[in-house]
Amino acid sequence: MHVAINEQKQIRLKVGELVISFAKIEHHLDDLLEVLTEDDANENIWIRLFFIDNLMLGRALEIISWVAKVRLQDYPDLHEELKDTLANIRPIQKERNNIVHGNWLFDPERRTPTKVRTYRLRWKAGCWQYLDDTTMTPTKLNRLIGKSDQLVKTIEALTEKIKTSLNNSGS
Numbered sequence: 001m002h003v004a005i006n007e008q009k010q011i012r013l014k015v016g017e018l019v020i021s022f023a024k025i026e027h028h029l030d031d032l033l034e035v036l037t038e039d040d041a042n043e044n045i046w047i048r049l050f051f052i053d054n055l056m057l058g059r060a061l062e063i064i065s066w067v068a069k070v071r072l073q074d075y076p077d078l079h080e081e082l083k084d085t086l087a088n089i090r091p092i093q094k095e096r097n098n099i100v101h102g103n104w105l106f107d108p109e110r111r112t113p114t115k116v117r118t119y120r121l122r123w124k125a126g127c128w129q130y131l132d133d134t135t136m137t138p139t140k141l142n143r144l145i146g147k148s149d150q151l152v153k154t155i156e157a158l159t160e161k162i163k164t165s166l167n168n169s170g171s
Helices: 002-037 045-052 057-071 076-101 138-169
Strands: 103-105 115-124 127-135
Touching: 002 057, 002 076, 002 138, 057 076, 076 115, 076 127, 076 138
Parallel strands: none
Antiparallel strands: 103 115, 115 127
């Protein structure tokens, strides 16, 4: 039982790290959207406030895609790099939602692995299913932290590239 408690503590610590890393992604996406909607005359301030205020991750990804399509049309390489980056965020978005909003099931006896249960109605294998259980381990959480931290660095660097390109062009 002592081993189970240590692993559960490890999992809780890793979840905390992961939530912080996910939050960084969301904040850096806000920064990216701000760069994409900036203008010299500050005429887009209301649009920026509308887009950025209380923006959920899925919606942020959509809006950034739309705005970038227009703003980066003269920078096809940057636009492709951004599309690739956004595509890498989408798969971890589901895992993020499970971790943040799921029901964590810890077995104090450690007879069963730690699971995160999410409730969503869907048709699977010929019947309606309501639950989706995902087994969580410190190793799996470390992998997600690594992916998330790398995305944070990628978004930061890409935001700077986009900012520099748009500032140099006078757009």
